[in-house]
Amino acid sequence: xxxxxxxxxxxxxxxxxxxxxxxxxxxxxxxxxxxxxxxxxxxxxxxxxxxxxxxxxxxxxxxxxxxxxxxxxxxxxxxxxxxxxxxxxxxxxxxxxxxxxx
Numbered sequence: 118x119x120x121x122x123x124x125x126x127x128x129x130x131x132x133x134x135x136x137x138x139x140x141x142x143x144x145x146x147x148x149x150x151x152x153x154x155x156x157x158x159x160x161x162x163x164x165x166x167x168x169x170x171x172x173x174x175x176x177x178x179x180x181x182x183x184x185x186x187x188x189x190x191x192x193x194x195x196x197x198x199x200x201x202x203x204x205x206x207x208x209x210x211x212x213x214x215x216x217x218x219x
Contacts, residue, residue, distance in 0.1 A: 123180040126151040129166050130176050133157060140176040 128144070128151050130137035144151055156163035156175065167173050169185050178186045 123184070125181050127154055127179040127182070128152070128176055129154050129156055129162065129179065131155055131157040134175055137176040 126144070126149060128137070128141060130141065130153050132155055141151070141153070154162045156166055156173065163173055166175070166177060170177060170187070174187065180186060
C-alpha cells in the first residue's frame with residue numbers, strides 16, 4: 118500500500134463474526150476511525166464484497182472506497198508482511214497517527 122495515508126476506512130463485517138470483532142477492537146484501541154458495513158444485514162454489500170474480492174470472507178477493509186485489503190487473517194491477526202497496518206495508514210484530520218504493534 119506504500120506510503121500513502123488513507124482518509125477513510127470501511128470495515129466489511131457481520132454481526133455474528135468473531136474475527137470481525139477482533140479486527141474492530143484493534144482499530145478502536147488504536148484510535149482509527151472507520152465505518153462498518155454488515156454484510157449479514159445488507160445483501161447488496163455482500164454482493165459488492167464478492168464482486169470486488171471474489172469471496173465473502175470477512176473482515177475486509179476498504180481504504181478510501183477504492184483499495185480492498187484483507188489485512189486481517191483470522192486467528193493470526195494483521196498480516197504485516199503483505200500489507201501496511203491500517204492503524205498506521207489510516208489517519209483522520211486532527212488525529213495523531215496511532216501507535217501500536219504495527
